[in-house]
Amino acid sequence: MSMFSCTLDNDKSPPMPVVNISLAAANVRLHNMREERSQFDEASNQIVTHLKTKEDELLKTIASSKVEADVLNTWINFLEDTWVLQCSYADIKEKQVDDELEEHEDYFVHLAIGLLSSYKKELEPSISRIGKFVENLKSLSQGSETEVAADTEDLNPRKSLEQQYRDHEAKIITTFSVVDNMKEQFYAQQGKISRKNDPRVKGLFDDLEKLRAEFESIERPILEIETPTPRGPESPSGAKLQGSLSQSTVQVTETQNAVTDEHPKSPAVKTEQVLDPEAELAKLESEFGNVSRDYSAEEIGDWEFDELERELRSGDTAPSK
Template sequence: MSWLRSAVNKAVEVGGAGNRNLSRNFRYYADSVVQQASNAVSGGAKLFLDRSGSRSFQNFKQAVKRLEELSVSCRGVERVQLLRRWLVALKEIERLSLPVSEPVSSPTSIDSIYTTDDSKNSPREPTLVLYYDPDLGGEPLNFRDVFLSSQALEGMILSMILEAPDTEEISLLMEIFGLCLMGGKEVREATMSNIKVLAKAFSSYKEEVLAKKEELLVHAQGAIAGLKINADIVRIDSEVSNIHQTLDKMILQLPSSKDDKDSSSVATNATSEALKEALSQLQFLSKLEALLLQKKALLNRDIPESQSKRVFKLKVLSESLSSSASKTEERISENRIQKEGALKFRIVKTGEISQLEMELEDEIKALENQRDELEAELKKVKVALVSANARLHNAREEREQFDEANNQILQHFKVKEDELSRSMTLYRAEADVCDAFISFLEDSWTFESSHIQQKQKQVNDELDKCEDYLVNLSILVLSMYKDELGPSISNIRELAENLKRSENTNNEKMETVEVNRRLEEEYLNAEAKLVTVFSVVDGIKRQFHGQEGVISR
């Protein structure tokens, strides 16, 4: 505001010492304009607090920290109760933001969200709790501003991904989405559907292989943060709406050309009022443009690159896990083929040994018969018998050893197949989780990109409208004062010639002195009016060139 005060003071000082009263008026007005601008924010906050009843402030940072802790720590019934209290508090703030016929107030303290409010039975009127950050300054914030500035909503969604929500929690969260997320019903339903898919995928995601649970949850948190309403943009939209309403109510009042010949103080006062009106409109236009540029900067976040990197990384992980699962399945098939070969070899070997056993048993029986019949040949038969028994023992021992070795091989193949099956299950489960996150992130980015493009188009339209309004206002003021300059300059010249003629005539009569005094007063009044016109033109010129510099940047 210093540039406005300096411009007005410089224009006033051109009038010289003979116009000190007008100089004081202009300096007083410039100071009042700056004071009014500096008190605009605090005045709006005071009106809001007076409307809300008794004033009560809490620390902004502590409130944000408490909200985030509650969002990730509550489970089961506590989580349902927390969602209910959040929804009640947000709806109450939404109701208070609408125009009402009677003053209303409701407690929206962070403590009232997770503790029992004993003041319900008290006859005293409840107090609207506001939050203030002494480090950042600015206006006091309500619960909705604190909730949007924190990561409580992201923490609650991460909690529901880790532990699937029930029907009541889904209903409560959908209502909270309607108050806190950008977009319409389609965005809310798609987001909730993705949350259900992620919760189902995480329920089967027991062990990590390549993807980390923590990284996946961070991606989900970033996606929800992108869909969430920006508290700063909401505040800027509110201020822009108020400025538009103020500009619509303001009517530019400038003196007409019929008053050029008036030399009384009424003409000077009318010019001063017109100057105040013009400078006020220029000031509101400057503030409107600054707010729109700030909103445009908030919307131009560098999101697409990081979003594509996250999606690309998850796609790479999903493809790698799918490839690992396919390779594991191939190894299981090879293992089964080897197992079938071992079983076939075992059957063949068992048949051969059984046939050998049968032959040896028949031979033993024949030898025993010969022992009974041929006692004379007992010695030979005993030798043959011992030999046959030894061969039978060796054959059976060989079969037992073979069976034991074959059983170990089969057991080894069974253990290996179990391990490979388990690995394949893990790979497929993790691949399903990655695919779910890919779908969720792509949907979230699509909705967010669409909303940002709409907002950017609105901001550009507002900037064009503001620039056209400023140019039209400047043209109107300059055109009207251009019509005044010609008659005013002619009047000053005529008064100057009359003063010169009266000075050349050395007549000291009372009538001549009175005429000279009246001519001097008329000349001073005309000069003051002309200086006022030049000061307004100079102020508009400086303001217009300043706005052109900001827009070009």
């Protein structure tokens, strides 16, 4: 019985080569698995090392970011405090400027009121005088011109009135020009400051505009001191002087002819005595001035007297030769 069972066991067991092959294959698989495990462990270690490095870098970055955040927070706090101080200073400064501006606006308004009041006070009588001057000049223009011409230059009432009229007119025009400049400056920024709408100033400007309208309504007379003196032969004094000079020239020529008849044998003396009438006329004109200009009756009388005296002297010297 035992012999039979042993034979059965030998028949069931695999052959020895097969066992060896299986064992060798198992060893190869074990070796491969160990190598794979070793490679896996090595790769895992590398990954862990890399992750550790990244972790360290991230920790450093976090620390640096925290420091920067602290600096930025400090800077933000500083800027906030500075902004608060600046806003506070700006508010204080603006309030101070507004107070000073309001104070100076008060000064400016009072100054403008004072100046405009004084201008109004000066313009009212000046414009009244201008009207009286115009009336007086019209009345003088309707008077006798010969009486005015007979007066001397210093005592000419029309010239004095015209000069006073011009002085008052220039003063009034200058005052209105100053008022216009003040008005332009006063209302240059209208609406920004309420004090510039002061009713007193507005009333004074309105009163001055009424005075301007009154002044412009006065008709300006024609002033002789501004009108050029007419020149030409139509001037009576010029015509009178021209006639006197022509007569004097004829008399001088006749005297020279008489001298020539008395001394016919003296050619040298004759050459000196004979004068060109036109040259003599030009000489007299240069001595007396332009004949076309208007002269006073007194000047013309003096010239005629000098001319007669010159003729008498010529008559006395001619017989002596």
